[in-house]
Amino acid sequence: MRKASPLFLERRSYRLRRLVDAARLLPFLGALLFAVPMLWPQGEDGAILSSNAIFYIFGVWVLLVVVTLVLSLFLEDTTNVEREAQPPVSPVPTLDTQEPPSHGGEA
């Protein structure tokens, strides 16, 4: 059913796809960076000071936000990326595309 996407893309589409890849990978990077505090030593000797912890966590936070912001600016028209890889939507509305959910009594 699904048409195979072309092997070679325009340079722009190629860039867009890699941006989407980046957007997909970002949460994993975030999870990894936010998991680092679990490795920090605890207890009396050599414990991490709260101020340093705050700097680290908020630093990661700012970094992630900035990267997402930049990505979202470049991903202006994300829908086009998918369109290319997809066959056109069947023009005749077929039964299986949509159906409204049942609202208690809106019949």
Added chain:
Amino acid sequence: MGTLNTLVAVCLGYVALLFVVAFWAEREAVRGRARWLRSPLVYTLSLSIYCTGWTFYGAVGFAARSGLEFLTIYIGPTLVMLGWWWGLRKLVRIGRTQRITSIADLVSSRYGKSPLLAVFVTLIAVAGTTPYIALQLQSVVLSFASFSDNVTQEAAQAAVNAGAVPGAVAFADHNATALWVAAGLALFTILFGTRNLGANERHHGVVMAIALEAVVKLFALLAVGAFVVWGLGGGVSATLERIDASPIGQWQSQDGRWAALIMLSAAAFLTLPRMFQVLVVENEDESHLRTAAWAFPTYLMLMSLFVVPIAVLGLDLMPQDANPDQFVLTIPLSQGREGLAMLSFIGGFSSATSMVIVASLALATMVSNHIVMPIWLRVAEGGAMISGDVRQVVLLSRRLSIGGVLGLGYLYFYLSGGGIALASIGLVSFAGVAQVLPALMGGVFWRGANRVGAIAGLSVGFIIWAYTLFLPSFGPDAVLSATIMENGLFGYSWLRPQALFGIAGLDPVVHSVLWSAAFNTGVFVLVSLLTFPQPLERLQGAQFVNVFQHTGNPQGWSGGIAQSEDLMVMAQRILGPREAQMLFQNAAAAQGLAGYLPDPTPEFLQLLEREMSGSVGAATAHAMVSQIMGRATVSVEDLLAVADETAQMMEHQSQLEAKSAELTRTARQLRAANDKLTQLSVQKDAFLSQISHELRTPMTSIRSFSEILRDGEGLEQEQLSKYANIIHQEAIRLTRLLDDLLDLSVLENGQVSLNVQSGSLQALIDHALASTGVEAKGLRIHTRGLELDLMLETDLDRLSQVFINLIANAHKYCDAPRPALTIRAAQRDNHLVLDFTDNGSGVPRDKQDLIFEKFARVSDQKAGGAGLGLAICREIMARLGGAITYLPGQGGASFRVTLPMRMRQAAE
């Protein structure tokens, strides 16, 4: 009492402002100017209902108790927003294409529109959210209490002096406050949440109000934070030093709570009914997610920025017994900053109210759609047929549900006595609603997930959550007896609520999340793998999982004319443009409208459906129309009917195809026959004119010469003899022509009797050559293969006639200066193949088809015969079971004669 009165006045003023904003937004939306109301910014701000009163007050308390761990509650949602391309985008797309109204609706839709699942998810949501609403009431009440402490202290003292129990006074007061707040919020929610029954469950007024509240609470918290850091702490570096010197000055996190709480809050962010409401249901445009992906994490970061400084300064400055949950409020109060405290109070108040409004709205939608309405429809059987009736009932049931949900929240607050720390209730609640996550994510990403699996997983997860976290949260002996807590259910120690399977020592929340998530997911997957889904589930599953393949970014819901237009587009495709346009125009005219677009009245829809069912079958037509009209549900029966019709149509179609192929074949045969008949008719005409011409020429000369003989008196003997000779020759020619014709006719009619004999080919050729006498006339003859001395068994006389004809033709028509004829004989597969090839210019290509026809002559100048020779040859060869064909490309005229070595008598 002055401060308290001011406080109440400010509260009422703030609520009035909310009413005005919501009312104004609704009016703008009605006037169609809602575009900027629904910008990405407003969407992002509306997500801030994640930050409730718990966040506003409780985060500081959380930080004061366990340090930086409170950040997990914000990091989880941050990660979810960062991963919007994975999950949220899909959820939003599904929500919009499937017209999802709540998380219960989504789960039930995905699993074959199962009512049972919808009820189940609704119950989990109510169970998980009720404590949360109680928590908000409590936070408002506590903040009231903190604020009015100075005032009430004196009053309470007086009451104690009078012999009353201090707690009772305060408690009675609290209950009254909570009741008033709950009632006010119910009023607001009913007013703006149930104004109309939209097809898409969007509430412009409510969203606008909570966006405003988002700004207010952020501003309030930042203001308090700035005051604490720069006003009290003495700048950033000094504050950081104070933080390091405080009891929470070192990084601490126990038992994997850090990871567990991040995961828990991420899960809750997706599954909390109120979050689902603003994330998915109220989403106007998918592209808003792109903005929210970075803007909402920023909002969360700002909300948590000053929490630690406030907590540390509070621990420093406030008395030992002060409630850390109230530091945001009590620090400004203790410093005599009434204005700032008022702002802080409004911030907390708005956090609490926005959460309660959206949560009760979302819950009420679920309760009314999945519990109240089904029951009502069953009870009032037949009443459901009247449509206007049902709309009012739905609205009423929503309103009652809102009241009921808030009532439950108040009841919980009243019963629990408001004694539990804010953060712990929040986590209990999170863990409860997070049980929906496996079913939700499995349903969205895994086609194999099915209803039975979802129900099983949810049940197991819910039971474990209730047993290990929810029920114990009421405290020992409240619901679960202390004995059970100590020794486990039925005395089995491995069933202890907070140490399942003997794993003790874990944090209760981590313990509960661990076991419930593991069993929930495991059972869900396992049961899904082992059971088989219903057809509707599989259909829905495919649509949910492959939502991006089926749909574009759908446009917002549009009104009547747009629907008519959609109907027209569809009808044109099915009925054909002209017919559809005529149908629509007539319908519009019947409604008294000009143009092509009638109102989609039931009558018109019925008409259209009927028209279309002629083309695509009734069930499909119904499904198509209702799909565009966005109304009726498609039941399994409908689908089966469609499938049946489709199967019938396919069968019918294949029959038609077979018939049409047969017809095509017949038509082709008929056409060929017709062509042949036409040709025959033409041939017959040509034959008749040709034969009259051929007969007429000798007849004319015979007649004229015989007239001369009759009338010529003085003719000499010589002339007489000459004329008589001409007459004789012409008579012979005539006879020969008639003989040929007769011969041909006999051959063609198959009346010839063959005289089969044996003889050698060599002798036959020699005889033919001798009887034509062409060698003497200058035609050189080469023979090859005759030395094989092949023996034939056929009608030798007839065959000889063919040979003679071919040799004579070569002599007659070969135009080479030194004419030569090559006769080549060979034996192939029991057949004799004999080629007669001369060295002339051959037969022109366009004549090659004609030469075997009667009276066909290649050129007129050498017209020696009647043109029947080759036609007779062809007939003879056919009689003998062989063939004569023209062989092109041999460097001259070449005729190939093939015939069986032994003629089969059966061919006769």
